[in-house]
Amino acid sequence: MQKSIKEITFEEEFRICPVCGYQDGFHSMLKQEKDHIKWLFICPSCHEIFDIGHRLDRL
Numbered sequence: 001m002q003k004s005i006k007e008i009t010f011e012e013e014f015r016i017c018p019v020c021g022y023q024d025g026f027h028s029m030l031k032q033e034k035d036h037i038k039w040l041f042i043c044p045s046c047h048e049i050f051d052i053g054h055r056l057d058r059l
Protein backbone atom coordinates (compact mmCIF):
# COMPACT_ATOMS: atom_id res chain seq x y z
CA MET A 1 0.00 0.00 0.00
CA GLN A 2 1.49 3.32 -1.10
CA LYS A 3 1.11 6.08 1.45
CA SER A 4 0.67 9.61 0.24
CA ILE A 5 3.80 11.73 0.09
CA LYS A 6 3.66 15.09 1.81
CA GLU A 7 5.54 17.88 0.07
CA ILE A 8 7.51 20.16 2.36
CA THR A 9 9.29 23.42 1.58
CA PHE A 10 12.77 22.99 3.01
CA GLU A 11 14.03 25.87 5.10
CA GLU A 12 16.95 25.78 7.52
CA GLU A 13 16.57 22.30 8.90
CA PHE A 14 14.41 19.22 8.41
CA ARG A 15 14.56 17.29 11.63
CA ILE A 16 11.24 17.59 13.45
CA CYS A 17 8.24 15.78 11.99
CA PRO A 18 5.55 18.34 11.06
CA VAL A 19 2.81 15.74 11.59
CA CYS A 20 3.60 14.17 14.97
CA GLY A 21 6.40 16.33 16.36
CA TYR A 22 9.03 13.56 16.54
CA GLN A 23 12.36 15.35 17.01
CA ASP A 24 15.17 12.96 16.10
CA GLY A 25 15.23 13.07 12.30
CA PHE A 26 14.05 10.71 9.60
CA HIS A 27 14.63 7.44 7.84
CA SER A 28 15.26 7.87 4.15
CA MET A 29 14.07 6.10 1.02
CA LEU A 30 14.72 6.45 -2.70
CA LYS A 31 12.11 6.29 -5.43
CA GLN A 32 12.84 6.04 -9.15
CA GLU A 33 10.88 8.49 -11.29
CA LYS A 34 11.13 8.92 -15.08
CA ASP A 35 14.31 11.00 -15.24
CA HIS A 36 15.45 11.36 -11.67
CA ILE A 37 15.41 9.69 -8.28
CA LYS A 38 13.44 11.19 -5.41
CA TRP A 39 15.14 11.10 -2.04
CA LEU A 40 12.29 10.88 0.46
CA PHE A 41 12.14 10.93 4.24
CA ILE A 42 10.03 8.76 6.50
CA CYS A 43 9.15 9.65 10.07
CA PRO A 44 10.20 6.76 12.35
CA SER A 45 7.34 7.57 14.69
CA CYS A 46 4.22 8.18 12.56
CA HIS A 47 5.60 6.73 9.25
CA GLU A 48 4.48 9.65 7.13
CA ILE A 49 6.57 10.17 4.00
CA PHE A 50 7.96 13.62 3.17
CA ASP A 51 9.40 15.12 0.00
CA ILE A 52 11.59 18.15 0.64
CA GLY A 53 12.57 18.46 -3.04
CA HIS A 54 15.81 16.44 -2.75
CA ARG A 55 16.63 14.76 -6.12
CA LEU A 56 19.38 12.61 -7.57
CA ASP A 57 20.19 12.34 -11.29
CA ARG A 58 21.32 8.74 -10.85
CA LEU A 59 22.93 6.43 -8.33
Ligand SMILES: [Zn+2]
Pocket residue numbers: 017018019020021022043044045046047048
Ligand atom coordinates in the same frame (compact mmCIF):
# COMPACT_ATOMS: atom_id res chain seq x y z
ZN1 LIG B 1 5.90 11.82 12.50
